[in-house]
Amino acid sequence: xxxxxxxxxxxxxxxKTEVSQPSxxxxxxxxxxxxxxxxxxxxxFLNSLTVQSAVIVxxxxxxxxxxxxxxxxxxxxxxxxxxxxxxxxxxxxxxIYGKRLIFMWGCAWVTVTTIVIPFSxxxxxxxxxxxxxxxxxxxxxxxxxxxxxxxxxxxxxxxYAFSFYSAGAPLGSVxxxxxxxxxAEYASWKWIFWILACLAAAVxxxxxxxxxxxxxxxxxxxxxxxxxxxxxxMAILAFMFAMTEGNVVGWSTPWIPVLIVVSVILIALFVFWxxxxxxxxxxxxxxxxxxxxxxxxxxxxxxxxxxxxSFNNFLVFATYFYQDYQGLSIIQTTxxxxxxxxxxxCTCFVTAYILSRIRGNYILMFGTVCIGVTRL
Numbered sequence: 236x237x238x239x240x241x242x243x244x245x246x247x248x249x250x251k252t253e254v255s256q257p258s259x260x261x262x263x264x265x266x267x268x269x270x271x272x273x274x275x276x277x278x279x280f281l282n283s284l285t286v287q288s289a290v291i292v293x294x295x296x297x298x299x300x301x302x303x304x305x306x307x308x309x310x311x312x313x314x315x316x317x318x319x320x321x322x323x324x325x326x327x328x329x330x331i332y333g334k335r336l337i338f339m340w341g342c343a344w345v346t347v348t349t350i351v352i353p354f355s356x357x358x359x360x361x362x363x364x365x366x367x368x369x370x371x372x373x374x375x376x377x378x379x380x381x382x383x384x385x386x387x388x389x390x391x392x393x394x395y396a397f398s399f400y401s402a403g404a405p406l407g408s409v410x411x412x413x414x415x416x417x418x419a420e421y422a423s424w425k426w427i428f429w430i431l432a433c434l435a436a437a438v439x440x441x442x443x444x445x446x447x448x449x450x451x452x453x454x455x456x457x458x459x460x461x462x463x464x465x466x467x468x469m470a471i472l473a474f475m476f477a478m479t480e481g482n483v484v485g486w487s488t489p490w491i492p493v494l495i496v497v498s499v500i501l502i503a504l505f506v507f508w509x510x511x512x513x514x515x516x517x518x519x520x521x522x523x524x525x526x527x528x529x530x531x532x533x534x535x536x537x538x539x540x541x542x543x544x545s546f547n548n549f550l551v552f553a554t555y556f557y558q559d560y561q562g563l564s565i566i567q568t569t570x571x572x573x574x575x576x577x578x579x580x581c582t583c584f585v586t587a588y589i590l591s592r593i594r595g596n597y598i599l600m601f602g603t604v605c606i607g608v609t610r611l
Contacts, residue, residue, distance in 0.1 A: 287411025341374025405579025416569025
């Protein structure tokens with residue numbers, strides 16, 4: 236990356252601080268920095284938009300493709316399945332081949348698969364294409380975070396950049412509801428995916444024009460931990476498939492507990508393999524599992540796991556509750572989801588402001604208590 240150069244940055248209290256930045260990556264102008272943050276936020280926005288716009292029209296898609304109600308959850312699960320399974324591997328490939336390259340290919344892949352999805356003739360084809368769509372999202376979402384991380388030095392600017400990025404998810408939720416509700420009410424649900432494809436194409440083009448090109452790639456192709464990537468991908472795939480399909484075929488079905496046991500064994504093998512690479516060799520592991528010895532980090536990860544598990548479940552449950560149980564229309568269901576996204580956006584920016592004034596664990600505790608109260 237070249238020798239570091241010292242850059243002096245002004246901060247709000249009138250003081251100055253010095254940060255080291257590689258000489259090959261000069262700090263971008265203010266306008267380009269804003270454009271970069273907006274472009275990368277597009278990844279989080281599209282991810283949430285893709286999920287929520289499909290959630291709002293689950294019953295409609297199910298009726299048109301003749302998908303039984305018990306299997307309609309696969310419209311969502313197929314996407315989240317591949318998204319969750321390939322996050323680690325794509326993250327490592329981004330470290331090796333360059334975050335910009337993986338981000339752009341991920342966005343382009345999402346664009347292509349989203350265009351094709353509405354042409355699905357049956358349930359299986361639709362679910363497979365949704366899975367391939369999630370594969371692209373697994374590439375661009377973590378790399379967008381990584382690009383932000385290496386672009387901004389620690390400080391308020393970085394807090395605001397990450398908060399703006401975080402706001403992309405609730406913003407996508409709001410517009411996902413509006414997009415799914417309005418389009419499905421007045422046109423075919425297929426237009427939802429074609430509009431999403433146009434947005435994904437715009438993010439791809441913006442990424443090509445805005446995201447800076449790294450001068451030197453310090454990684455080597457041989458440093459990819461393919462063994463670890465295969466183990467953790469197969470483990471998460473087996474576990475998530477068993478968890479999702481168990482609701483459809485019944486938890487007493489023999490192969491469901493077998494898949495769960497197999498996934499636990501694969502996860503254990505992955506952990507031992509990563510420890511071996513980290514402590515016994517000079518090869519880079521897919522992830523340093525020793526980081527989980529930090530109790531604060533582990534607790535934060537568990538809290539986020541439980542949050543996303545409950546929140547995603549709430550979205551699907553609420554959709555069926557409003558449309559099937561209460562008999563509301565799609566547009567009426569849309570209006571009832573809007574407050575969730577609006578409050579989420581406001582919370583992201585408020586958090587960015589108070590993050591330097593209040594300890595992060597207190598903010599996390601407050602958010603967790605709020606989630607618990609709403610689930611009572």
